Amino acid sequence: MTNKKLPSKREIIPASSKTVSRKRSTYTDEFKRTAVARLHLGQQSASDLAMELGLGRNMLYKWTDKIDKRAPDQDLRGAGRPAASELSEIDQLRLKLAKAEQELAILKSSMRT
Secondary structure: OOOOOOOOHHHHOOOOOOOOOOOOOOOOHHHHHHHHHHHHHOOOOHHHHHHHHOOOHHHHHHHHHHHHHOOOOOOOOOOOOOOHHHOOHHHHHHHHHHHHHHHHHHHHHHHHO
16 A cells, blocks of 8 residues: 555645635525525425525525524514614714724733733
């Protein structure tokens, strides 16, 4: 038996000079509900369905959990954070203070090293 050295990942897939930036995909509630309904039918495995739809299998399971926990007519997305203009002055000051404290903690940790 001979010891063959396998090529490294860099030898197989050469690094490109340009970095590829991927934009996060967004899906409509209707698409998510349809995908979950197809998963519940059981005609395809979760892996095959995810590959066909061009997403990860774990995403199908996340959507399934979210849809099962909500009412059929309820939106899947949350309300989100209110706009800064809608916050009270106290809430705006609290956000600024939290940001300043975080920046200070980062500066202190960089001074120690």
